[in-house]
Every structure is written in C-alpha cells, then in structure tokens.
Amino acid sequence: MLINAPRGTKDILPDQMSNWLAIENKMREVCARYGYDEIRTPIFEHTELFQRGIGEGPDVVDKEMNTFVDRGNRSITLRPENTASVIRAYLQNKLYSASTLVKLFYMGSMFRYDRPQAGRLREFHQFGVEALGEANPAVDAEVILLALELLREFGLEGLTLKLNTVGCPKCRPVYRQKLTHYFSDKLDELCGDCRRRYEKNPLRILDCKVDGGKEFVEDAPKIEDCLCDECRDHFKKVQALLKAAGVEYELDARLVRGLDYYTKTAFEIRCDDLGAQAAIAGGGRYDGLVEELGGISTPGIGFALGIERLLLALEKQGKLPTVERVIDGFVVSMGADSYAFELMLMLRRAGLTVLMDFAQRSMKAQMKQAAKSGARFALIVGENEVNERTVTLKNLSTSEQQSVAFNEVVEAMRR
C-alpha cells in the first residue's frame, strides 16, 4: 500500500514551481518597492501565543488549530496565521529599537484543521505584510495599496476591495452592546448559527447569509453611529487617501474580520472566480495586539493573502506567471560517455545549463530528448569527435550544424 500525503496537504511539483517562484519573486519585488523587509518565523509556536494573540472565540483558535504536546511536555501549535508570530519576533528581538515604524513581510505555510476544498487546505501558504509602530491612517492606505498593486501586477481581474471599520476598544463595546440589545428580543427569528453568534460575536449576524437580508437585520444599529471621534476620523482619512490614489472600494458595514484582534480599519479583497473561497486577501489594523502579547502599546496593521487562492484565480483567468528557464545544451553521446562527461563539466563550470540523457539510447532517441528539453544546442559526441577532440554543435532551432574544437565550444554557444 502506498502512503499518501495527509488530507488537505498538497505537493508542489516541479512543473508548478515556476509559477510559485514567479509569484514569490513578484511579491519580494513589490515589497522592496514599498520598503518592507522579509522575516521568517518558526512554523510552530507555543499554543498560548495564538490563544492570546488571536483570542479565544474565533474558529481559527477554537476548532482549527493543530495542537500537540511535544516531548518536553509543552503545548505546541502549528501556526494558523503569522501575525502573532511576527509580533512575537518583533518583541523578542526588539525590532522596535531600529525605528518607530517596522515594516515586515513574510510568506510560508499556515495550518488549519478544516475540511479541505479547492482554495482551502490544511496546509496552505500565505504571503503577508505587517507594519508596526505607526497609527497614521496613511499606513493603512499604504498596506491596502500594496495588496492591490501586487494583485494588479499579476493582471488579476474581477477584484473587489471591501472596506469597513470595526472600531476600537473605546467604541466597539458600545456598538456591540447596542447590537446585543437590539437582537435580544429577536432571537427566535434568527437562524441557529446566528443564535450562536449572538453569544460569541453579534457583529457576525450582520453578514449571515441566511439572516443577512432580513429587514430587521438590515435595520440593526450601524457601527458608524457608534464610532468614537478618533475612529471616525481615522476611517475618513483612510478613505480620502484611497480615493486620492484612485482606488475603488465598497464600504461594507457587514465586513467583520474573523480574528478578534482587529481594530479600526478592516478590509478584504475578493475575487469572483473563487467560489466559496472568494476572499483572496484580508487584513486590518490591530492596535491592541502588541500590548496583548506583552509589549508596550504599539499600533499595527497588516494583511495576509492566500497564495493557493491567488494561484487558482490566476489559473482560471489564464494568467499564471512563470519564470524562464533556459537550457543551453543537451549532450548526445554515441558511446562516448566519458568524453561527454568531460564536456558537460567544462560547460557547466563555464556557467552553462547542460543536460544529457543517461539511458544509453539510440542517437535518435537522444535527439528527441534534446528537442523536448528545449535546449538551444545539441552537442553531439561520438567516436569521431573523441578522436578529433571536437564537438558537433547543432543549433536546434535553425538546424545549423558545425564541428567545433572542444576548447571553443563555450564561445560558439554564446554567439
């Protein structure tokens, strides 16, 4: 019996690497332009980091974490997201000492134990960005712009930016209170999920697919009526900056980011082509999180983007990027393997990409391989070439062929 990869995990095979690399390269390139530096944190952390960082409540922590006890009897969790880890690293390594605004990005595996679907895996990959130390709404705008520009550079279409503010510790409780009060005598009219949400997070009721359209839900108190001056002003400034940048967005009072740590700005980028997993990227401000994790009060904002979802969307739109791979030569050996080896070594040392078929097959078969590999040249060696210490160099696109002295092959191939 073969052993398969665990449910919800996927091999990224050689023929897909080109797409992954192209995407990762673009991410690094855009981040460099925006002044974000890469960071890599461990794939597992103390379970407590996520419990404190994300908060008890969201499914991500309650039901979806891969938690285990290690041999030293510690409770360890495979990271379900990276923000808490980045902040942990920021505090632990005192990155704040370098400058007030620390801008970081990451990419890597995240783990959530959920039922797999296309665009939703148990091990999946996120690219994300965190800007720590600055409360200025301009940073909110920069982060959103970075996400949008990145996707735009991939040529992705059918994107919608949804924007909301979820208030802060001053005004959110007021709003939540109002909502709870509002729904308290309407529980019977809500679906089962919403009755659950009523306890855990009444804001959720607003974007319920079952109840969302109901009149009394539509008429529920709006957060904008409860925002404190600071949050109201912040949100206004973020919008002004986005408008100035020519960004189109939808205000969505029902957009509730799933992780409890968000404050003020919350946003999500959706792509039409992804079915139920339409959220390709999401994020927001989390001004209380650093303090929650034991640092001094430090504002922060970030977002995460699902790389598999991006790949899926790009594939659907026929826009998968690739990285070029040039094969310079393919050595065809007619029973002259040691000479062929010498040749390959020489060429590779000169920095050329050279392949050969080791199956000792007919010349015809080897030529076929050479053509299939996409190599620019076939380098044919046999008894004659060995004796003359030459190489028969055939340009596979023009079919031109010449005999070249061993020492002059590199030069001939570079012409």
Place this chain on the structure above:
RNA sequence: GCGGUUGUGGUGAAGCGGUUAACACUCCGGAUUGUGGCUCCGGCACGCAUGGGUUCGAUCCCCAUCAAUCGCCCCA
C-alpha cells in the same frame, strides 16, 4: 464540523452484471548505416480508489473507509 456530488492507465476520458476494459494524448520502440520537431507502424491497465457484502459471476448493485470536489460554517 454539517449536507450534496464524484473516484476507470501518466493525462483526458468511453464502457457493460458475464470471453481480449474503447478512443485520444503522453510515454517507449521502430521505419537499415551517427541527427530532433512532420508522417507511418508497433507497444504500454493481470486492472477499473481501498476494504467488505450481494450474486453462479461485478469495474458496473449495496455498505464502509479514504480522497477530491460543491455548498454551509469559517477564512486566506
């Protein structure tokens, strides 16, 4: 975690309760001497996700498991 659909070779797929499981592509080999991309010829599932059951007999029927997928939940 809940509900639905699906599961045939490397790939896309046809198929029927009963002798050799179509077809296409890929791949491999060949069309005489050391030359590819075109053409032609030939080869490639002892097996129809796995494990049970029904049946004289199952890839086609039933059950379970596993997996994928769609929707929900949640989220990226």
